[in-house]
Amino acid sequence: MSRQAGRLDRALAAFRAGGPVLVHDFDDREGETDLVYPAGSVAPADVARMRNDAGGLICVAVSDAVADAVGLPFLADRIDHPAAASHDLGYDDRSSFSLPVNHRDTFTGITDDDRARTITELASMAAAVEGGVDYDPEAFAAEFRAPGHVHVLRGAPNGLDDRLGHTELGLAMAAETDQPPAVVVCEMLDDETGAALSPAAAREYADRHGFPYVEGEELIEALR
Structure with missing residues (x-):
């Protein structure tokens, strides 16, 4: 087994078990490393790790099919303001952002407990939709309110064939x-x-905590 194949197998095994994987996309794209978790496994301690050790936005990416089923739009399409008129991104054609939400059983929505509850309930919703449950926008609204503190991202319709972002890389690992x-x-x-965070520093963090680190290119070669 090659070193690359072994690294990929370890990453997928960890993800299958509910653990995080550090994923670096591409130097000519965002050039960022994300902590990526299966949403259904996220606990308050994981939210604390993300805000303390990562520091970026904590987002939940769902597939295009799930977003369609529950009526989650691209946020920029719904903002009636000149600021949303053009995306003008240096690394992509458009943003993946949909609605920021809180689960209705949370309080402010920002605490580690509240965000973990919202995240895991989003995973339960996605699993229900994938399993064929008739889960429509009204059912979504009965459980979630917007605006909130967990940013939902909408995956591209054809996954990695359409877009090479962390959204699609993470969803490919989930599949x-x-x-x-x-x-x-x-x-x-x-x-x-x-x-x-530089790739070298991200790899050092991964080694220190026993987490897998993979390059986006490795995931594309194996999962596209």
């Missing part, structure tokens, strides 16, 4: 490991520079 189509992604930032 490969028989997880619901809902994954948490959070960018890792450097405390000293404020920039994206």
Whole structure:
């Protein structure tokens, strides 16, 4: 077994077991490493790790099919303001952001407990939709309110064939490991520079904590 194949197998095994994987996308895209979790496994301690050790936005990416079923739009399409008129992104054609939500059983929605509850309930919703449950926008609204503190991302319709973001990389790992189509992604930032954490520093963090680290290219070669 090659070193690359072994690294990928370890990452998928960890993800299948509910653990995090550090995923670096591409130097010519965002050039960022995200902590990526299967959403259904996220506990309050995982939210604490993301906000303390990663520092980026804590988002839940769901598949295009799930987003369609419950009527989750691309946020920019619903904002009636000149700021949303053009995306003008240096790394992509459009943003994946949909609605930011809280589960209705949370209080402010921002605490570790509240965000973990919202995240895991989003995973339960995605699993129900994937399983054929008739889960429509009204059913979604009965459980979640917007705006909230967990940003939902909408995956591209054809996954990695359409887009090579952390959203699609994470959802591809979920599909490969028989997880619901809902994954948490959070960018890792450097405390000293404020920039994206370098791949070398991300690998060192992964080694220190016993987490797998993979390159986006490795996932594309194996899962696309």
